[in-house]
Amino acid sequence: MIEVTLPDGAVRSYEAGITGMDIAADISKSLAKAALAIYINGQLSDLSLPINDNAEISLVTRKDDEALELIRHDCAHVMAEAVQTLFPGTQVTIGPNIENGFFYDFARNEPFSTEDLEAIEKEMRRIVERGAEFKREVWDRDEAIAYFTNKGEMYKAELIRDLPETEEIKIYRQGDWLDLCRGPHMPTVKQVGTGFKLLKVAGAYWRGNSDNAMLTRIYGTAWRDDKELKAYLTQLEEAEKRDHRKLGQEMDLYHFQKEAQGSVFWHPKGFVIYNQLEGYIRRRLKDHGYQEIKTPQLIDNKLWEASGHWGKYRENMFVVPDEIPSGEEGQPVVSEKAFEKLMALKPMNCPAHVQVFNQGIKSYKDLPIRLAEFGCCHRNEAHGALHGLMRVRQMTQDDAHIFCTEEQITSESVAFCALVRQVYDDLGFEDVRVVLALRPENKAGSDETWDKAEEGLREALRASGLEFEEEEGEGAFYGPKVEFHIRDAIGRSWQCGTLQLDFVLPERLGASYIGADGDRHRPVMLHRAVLGTLERFIGIMIESYAGKLPLWLAPVQCVVAPITSDFDDYAQEVLEKLKAAGIRAEIDTRNEKINYKVREHSVAKVPALFVVGAREAENKTVAIRRLGSKNQNVDPLDEAIKALAQEAKAPY
RNA sequence: GCUGCUGUAGCUCAGUGGUAGAGCGCACCCUUGGUAAGGGUGAGGUCGAGAGUUCAAUUCUCUUCAGCAGCACCA
Numbered sequence: 006m007i008e009v010t011l012p013d014g015a016v017r018s019y020e021a022g023i024t025g026m027d028i029a030a031d032i033s034k035s036l037a038k039a040a041l042a043i044y045i046n047g048q049l050s051d052l053s054l055p056i057n058d059n060a061e062i063s064l065v066t067r068k069d070d071e072a073l074e075l076i077r078h079d080c081a082h083v084m085a086e087a088v089q090t091l092f093p094g095t096q097v098t099i100g101p102n103i104e105n106g107f108f109y110d111f112a113r114n115e116p117f118s119t120e121d122l123e124a125i126e127k128e129m130r131r132i133v134e135r136g137a138e139f140k141r142e143v144w145d146r147d148e149a150i151a152y153f154t155n156k157g158e159m160y161k162a163e164l165i166r167d168l169p170e171t172e173e174i175k176i177y178r179q180g181d182w183l184d185l186c187r188g189p190h191m192p193t194v195k196q197v198g199t200g201f202k203l204l205k206v207a208g209a210y211w212r213g214n215s216d217n218a219m220l221t222r223i224y225g226t227a228w229r230d231d232k233e234l235k236a237y238l239t240q241l242e243e244a245e246k247r248d249h250r251k252l253g254q255e256m257d258l259y260h261f262q263k264e265a266q267g268s269v270f271w272h273p274k275g276f277v278i279y280n281q282l283e284g285y286i287r288r289r290l291k292d293h294g295y296q297e298i299k300t301p302q303l304i305d306n307k308l309w310e311a312s313g314h315w316g317k318y319r320e321n322m323f324v325v326p327d328e329i330p331s332g333e334e335g336q337p338v339v340s341e342k343a344f345e346k347l348m349a350l351k352p353m354n355c356p357a358h359v360q361v362f363n364q365g366i367k368s369y370k371d372l373p374i375r376l377a378e379f380g381c382c383h384r385n386e387a388h389g390a391l392h393g394l395m396r397v398r399q400m401t402q403d404d405a406h407i408f409c410t411e412e413q414i415t416s417e418s419v420a421f422c423a424l425v426r427q428v429y430d431d432l433g434f435e436d437v438r439v440v441l442a443l444r445p446e447n448k449a450g451s452d453e454t455w456d457k458a459e460e461g462l463r464e465a466l467r468a469s470g471l472e473f474e475e476e477e478g479e480g481a482f483y484g485p486k487v488e489f490h491i492r493d494a495i496g497r498s499w500q501c502g503t504l505q506l507d508f509v510l511p512e513r514l515g516a517s518y519i520g521a522d523g524d525r526h527r528p529v530m531l532h533r534a535v536l537g538t539l540e541r542f543i544g545i546m547i548e549s550y551a552g553k554l555p556l557w558l559a560p561v562q563c564v565v566a567p568i569t570s571d572f573d574d575y576a577q578e579v580l581e582k583l584k585a586a587g588i589r590a591e592i593d594t595r596n597e598k599i600n601y602k603v604r605e606h607s608v609a610k611v612p613a614l615f616v617v618g619a620r621e622a623e624n625k626t627v628a629i630r631r632l633g634s635k636n637q638n639v640d641p642l643d644e645a646i647k648a649l650a651q652e653a654k655a656p657y
Numbered sequence: 658g659c660u661g662c663u664g665u666a667g668c669u670c671a672g673u674g675g676u677a678g679a680g681c682g683c684a685c686c687c688u689u690g691g692u693a694a695g696g697g698u699g700a701g702g703u704c705g706a707g708a709g710u711u712c713a714a715u716u717c718u719c720u721u722c723a724g725c726a727g728c729a730c731c732a
Contacts (some may be wrong), residue, residue: 207727215729409672537732569689604693
């Protein structure tokens with residue numbers, strides 16, 4: 006006999022070998038029906054798994070959070086069966102859960118297209134309806150490899166071959182179909198239910214490596230029921246409305262065109278946001294002891310070779326021949342020789358900042374030196390990587406490099422983390438993920454140097470009290486980095502702020518200072534950006550605020566709308582006063598009804614609307630309607646303007 | 658860069674092997690209306706680009722460019 010402890014502390018005795026399903030049935034008939042899986046000593050398992058020793062258990066039903074994980078994973082299996090039924094010869098590879106859903110990667114000579122999804126989904130519903138039981142089996146390793154190899158499932162065979170020797174080879178059957186799987190699964194396929202939908206197909210490299218074959222990935226989402234599914238799909242649609250590319254066009258902020266792929270054409274309204282944000286961060290930096298500089302855009306390769314960019318980063322750079330182009334029609338623009346002496350558009354500011362540091366002799370008393378630049382950088386990004394403002398080829402970072410001693414690393418890093426917090430707080434971002442990215446394969450500098458750098462950042466993060474995760478292989482080639490990630494409307498995570506510790510570049514570019522001992526020493530370099538790039542950060546802000554930017558950033562802060570043309574003069578007077586108070590205001594004297602004007606400016610996301618008619622003109626007041634509110638307040642003009650001007654102040 | 662999808666008016670989108678339509682926007686006219694679309698008239702398109710098939714291509718085929726989703730890469 007064994008003793009089984011339930012979540013409420015109750016202990017029940019059973020024969021060894023009892024299963025979760027038996028226990029559920031013993032507790033109540035309805036529980037047996039509702040149970041999907043079981044926690045055995047904290048381990049989520051199949052209900053069919055025999056329990057042989059005393060254990061703490063807890064049954065999982067559809068109401069629990071885990072249910073979604075189970076439904077999604079089972080759904081992936083159902084999809085794989087459907088695909089292999091409809092498209093014989095397709096190999097299955099891996100099919101994990103992801104946030105809100107699942108995917109499965111298939112290998113097939115002809116990739117799937119979106120048109121196939123409907124048929125696959127239909128077949129899936131048939132499979133679910135049929136409701137086969139999931140049966141768990143443990144196979145002999147070699148037999149499993151032989152089985153899958155024999156079946157032509159080369160990817161599965163490879164997966165098994167790569168599993169650790171200690172790992173059981175588990176197979177789950179659902180009717181005639183089976184798959185290698187870690188499990189657990191629900192009792193039957195039926196329990197997947199109907200709340201699923203296939204969403205998209207995409208290519209994905211086998212094992213995430215672009216040297217490998219490209220597989221077809223099918224994404225799906227699955228929920229407890231149709232209602233939850235529908236809610237999710239609606240939420241997706243809502244999120245898409247906040248897409249900064251869509252809003253940018255609707256609000257006339259910026260555009261892109263193919264002649265300057267990946268670079269932004271900022272329109273007057275968009276550039277207001279840009280300038281406001283830049284002004285804000287500039288004030289913050291200045292008061293945090295940074296000095297602003299400006300360095301060249303186009304720099305000779307010699308410097309990029311010396312810095313290591315030419316060796317490690319070249320494929321991301323734009324190169325320019327340093328030769329006067331031929332003016333002759335029909336002649337080559339530049340000679341063959343031109344390619345022997347190239348220049349490059351800077352992809353980063355750091356080497357140039359070292360040049361500024363290197364002018365003259367620096368004393369340890371000068372350190373730390375914090376050089377900031379709103380440097381315009383160009384990166385030759387892969388075409389498929391470009392994404393609105395989030396991923397561009399020409400970008401401006403709120404960049405700075407701190408030159409300091411090793412002893413100053415921690416205090417400088419802590420100060421930077423505090424700055425990031427302050428700024429993100431000002432701008433309304435609380436949900437920020439912090440990552441410590443460790444040495445990549447393609448790196449400059451010795452392992453000892455990297456040990457020191459990684460530990461330096463780790464220590465600084467701990468001192469700042471920030472929670473962070475570590476990611477292997479994600480660092481920059483010259484040093485490890487702290488990344489501050491923020492999510493966009495769709496839930497994609499983007500790196501914004503960054504702090505990178507660099508012992509390599511000062512060495513390569515010969516930076517030094519005179520220490521208290523009178524000898525030359527290498528400064529340490531901290532590369533850091535708070536917003537990251539202005540482009541990306543503005544994109545994130547637009548999505549985060551759904552275009553309804555805080556007053557200080559709104560391109561047009563106030564529109565004055567007279568009710569009829571009789572009050573145009575008074576409206577003009579209001580406009581002048583608003584402008585005099587520093588408010589970005591416009592007037593709408595078009596021959597339209599007030600309803601129409603209200604609608605139009607609301608849709609345009611203008612934060613404040615001053616409506617003026619007979620009563621207002623008479624009393625020198627304005628009827629204020631704020632964005633998002635249906636109410637109006639009538640206030641004396643001067644008071645209204647004073648209040649608005651006060652509210653429109655930048656956070657710093 | 659790789660895989661799939663898309664490309665028609667300023668915007669959102671219909672549509673067809675016989676050179677095109679709607680709504681919104683825009684211009685003009687009527688309307689002067691108190692808080693989310695008043696009415697009328699009109700202008701506006703090499704149907705992304707190039708080649709091929711065809712008597713005829715915006716429509717079919719190929720190539721190419723760009724956009725979108727994902728992968729890889731990354732701020």
